Amino acid sequence: MAMFSSLRNWVDERFGWNELIAPLRKKTVPRHKLSYWYFLGGITLFLFIIQVLTGILLLLYYRPGATEAFESVQYIMTQVQFGWLVRSIHSWSANLMIFTAFAHMFSVLFLKAYRKPRELTWLTGMVLLFLVLGFGFSGYLLPWNTLAFFATKVGTEITGQVPLVGKPLMVFLRGGEDVTGATLTRFFGFHVAVLPGLATLLIGVHLLLVQRFGISVPPRLQAEWMAKPANQREMKFFPNFLLRELMAWYVALGVLGALAAIIPWDLGVKADPFVSAPAGIKPEWYFLFMFQTLKLIPSKVAGIDGEVLGILGFGVIALLWLLIPFFERDHASRTRQWITGIAVFALAYITGMTIYGHFAP
Amino acid sequence: MDILRLKIRAAILLPVLLSLYLPAAQAQKPAPAQTQVKNSCLDCHSILPDELGVTEEKFSHDIHAQKGLTCVSCHGGDANNDDAEKSMSRAAGFKGKIDRKQIPQLCANCHSDPAYMRQYNPSLRTDQLSQYKTSVHGKRLAAGDTKVAVCVDCHSVHDLRPPSDPQSKVHPSNVATTCSRCHADASYMSSYKIPTNQFAGYSKSVHHNALAVRGDLSAPTCTTCHGNHAASPPGVANVANVCSTCHVFQAQLFGSSPHQEAFNAAGLPGCVTCHSNHEIVHPNDEFIGTGDKSICTQCHTDGDAGFVAASSIKQQLDQLAAAISSADQILGRAERSGMEVSQPQLELSQAKDALTKARVTIHSFKPALLEADIKVGMATASKDYEAGKKAMEERNYRRVGLGFSLIAILMVLAGLRMYIRRIEEKDNDENPSVVHP
């Protein structure tokens, strides 16, 4: 269309559009049996965009504050036109995003995409994963229902167990000694301002790095292609991969809509700090594996408090997980086997513990 | 003889014990009155074994002790004297253990003296003795029966707490247990030829549940209906009066119902005939009507006016209960499907109120009166049922909307697929090096 090409020229003369996207035009995506895993990052990004959009819509009616939060969510669910849809999509998309973020991380781990020179991509990605969990934790409290209240209580209580910094950290998170309306305000601030700002920044860096270095290929395949370049198969990023990504996004949209309409997110009962916690209170599924692990550790291990040991253990594991790319210095292939093994174990552990935690009394 | 032995023992032990005990006694100081006043009675009796033993700790809970009265106030004697012989002598006015027949008079010496009691608590009643004399216990005591209850049996002695104290044996929550100590003891009561199942029955009642479980102190216990100091059973004609102090509506309706005259003529007590006296369980709709568990059919037979009325009443109740239940069900289904139905559920509670009210109106035994309540309830229940239906319709509408969106998405997916295929075929032709599947 002539109109579009003249528009394009106009933009190009004032923006340098052609020069800007020139490298992108050349970008390719490797095609092989495991290429489908490449979509996960984009799906996570899509879900994040959905969260931002539905989150902004929810912000128009939500009121943070112990006396009003629950009622405002009830208002959204019952009085606002399609409020039920926006809210349920927001809740479902949050859970799906955490799932795809984890899946994306594990696929990167198994496909060994964290190798040099992509260590920073891995680091920013891991920090993003922690941010996503933070989004989940802070957002969960906002409807101010009984489950959320006690889950937050337990969660911040566990944080308080960390030696030295635990107590001040807990007070910082709670906005006081106990979980109160002050906690709600604080979590709201984290959830709609602090975390989105950080996440947007990091996503920008993460995507930039991905664009700069291109999509990685698993080591064995890489070696094969170096030996026989004729076997190398690629597809163009623009428009082929992107169009396929778009298909994946539409599928995700369909799944979200179906979940929101058929299994709407429930309201629960308004939180009452003076009522005792309901029996068998558990955190949301994405924290279950840690929660269940802490429950299984005996109360005292070699004189150290079991829960503290568990928390410190998770902290150490998180730190090591962050540093995975840096372990492949010498004996790369052997380290890689180790990493694969540990990754398989971690995946099995997380899955198993989550299921166990779900069915445990 | 025992007292002599004691005197010897006391004479030997006293110096030893005093030297050991006095410092400790002063350290405890449970009641301020005692530290200022010497109480030689307690000095010994707090370490004597049961029967003669009264510990300082026990005595510290006694309201009399807290007000400054001591052993001497009731038992006489001299509390300042450490010599057991002198302090427990007739000369010092020592009365020893008070005889049961004289206990009521002893207590009344103060408690029936308004001028005296005014010093301590002007609002306390002072007619307990005169009331007691009219009670079964009082009358039998006067006739020489010492098995009946006297003041200390219910109120305890030496650790007598005011009735408002939850640990007092005559606190409303404890009264029934206190009465049952005798009245539920079949062997103790064997000579009296009255039933001993009252406490067992009462324990199953709604009144007991209200008092003991829900902590509602306004719920009746033994003394509420029988009186406390003037305890006697209400006569057959008077039982209904007792119940009607709280159950006003039911009594009023009953009073103007055909049953009032009929029961009077038959010498049947109102209320108790259908509801029992002690084992008053929560009534359910089966009590009324013509079914097997119904009470009406104990007198009424098929064909008489009462029978017809009973079945009409039951039918109306069932109708409303069923309407409420179906509204409840559909609202529950809607709620589980994710619809927000708190408003109709709130209104349904008003329909339940109408049913409660109807169950009171039953006591008029007039189906016409019941109709008004039932109608109100039915209107609300059907309105809420409609709300539930609407919620289910909205739920279905959402699914249809979802269906359309999914179809639209599928169209896009199909279109994209085909579009990708097409540009890749084109690319294959243009750029053979970039191979697409």
Place this chain on the structure above:
Amino acid sequence: MVAGGRTFTGIASALFLRNPNSMEAGVSTLNPGTLGKPGVTPVRRRKFIETLLGSGFLATSIAFLYPVLRYLVPPRALDLGNDSVVAGRTTDLKPNSGKIFRFGNRPGILVRTASGEFRAMSATCTHLSCTVQYRDDLQHIWCACHNGHYDLNGRNIAGPPPRPLEAFEVQVLGEEIHVRRRSEA
């Protein structure tokens, strides 16, 4: 629909392809050998794809935008939160009458006294939770279930209720009667 499809392909090719005009010709000018699948000419196939895509995008956009736009319009039922509710209008009640309104998740009772003053309190009887009502003959509040009586301040004056009804603050703004929970000092 077709326009929608054309728009999409136009934008896509303008942004991404080197030669945005290569799509426009019915048969590719660069490669005359591609004559399409047997039986279906490239033009018809292309039109079908464009139609499908166009209508799909349009439909999904509507399915997306319609709820969002309706969401943005504030609903008529004012939500003032749990703490404050518009219980009614001054024209709703005559003196010496009362009405039930919703306060949060529980019923409340709004009373206009004989002297014209408005009072509001919880309508849940403190005895066994029936909903109370206003009795104009007694000029105070009454519970039909077991004959509980409350005065116009909510205090339980006769019958089984063990506690008073929770009293609310009333504020008349224009024609609207606002009822608010009593704030603690």
